[in-house]
Amino acid sequence: MYSSNPADNYQKVDPSAPQGIPTNYAPPPVHQVGGQVAGPWATGLCDCFSDCETCCLTFWCPCITFGRIAEIVDRGATSCGTSGALYTLIALVTGCQCFYSCFYRTKIRQQYNLHDGPCGDCLLHCCCEACALCQEYSELKHRGFDMSIGWHGNVERQNRGVAMAPVAQGGMKR
Structure with a gap:
């Protein structure tokens, strides 16, 4: 099994074989979501002060910011009203609205293939709720959404330039 000579128990290395990391080796990307490389957020977590309107809205009425998100x-x-009301109710009854809002951060990351931070979404929302909401709000604004008009308003705004087929009045007749 093992030789009495300790030098015989080690695997012999071919001196002509290349040593170290190959030069054509590329380590796999650190952040992957669904097999794709995750991209960065449009703004940093602490960039909430760069957009004073969003910062003030989130500071004074986080339920509105969350509802829009x-x-x-x-x-x-x-x-927006339903989500904002539920956020407020959870905040008033339990004070744990961060656990509700963190799920939406996860949804945003998955929908837009964004990096997760060094700490999890729930921890981020529990420690920095206002900053996390501002970052999510800004991300959606950078992606072209007018946050004040909601989903249906954005869809309508986007479809204004699309010509729709005319609808025949009275249906088809032979």
Whole structure:
């Protein structure tokens, strides 16, 4: 099994074989979502002061900021009012609205293939709720959404330039 000579127990290395990391080796990307390389956020986590309007809205009424984010991320399935009211109710009853809002950060990251931070979404929302909401709000604005008109308003605005086929009045007749 093993030789009494310790030098015989080690694997012999061919001196002509290349040593070290090959020059054509590229390590896999650090951030991958669904097999694709994740991209950066449009703004940093602490860039909330660069957009004073969003910063003030989030500081004074985070339920509105969250409601607008949720409506866009859910593609109109939930309204701004419903999401904002639920956020407020959770905040008033339990004080743990960060656990509700962190799920929407995860949805944004998955929809737009964005980096996750050095800490998880829930931890980020628990420690920096206002900054996280501002970053998410700014991300959606940078992606072309007018946050104040909601999902349906953005869809309508986008479809204004598209010509629709005329609708025949009275249906088809032979």
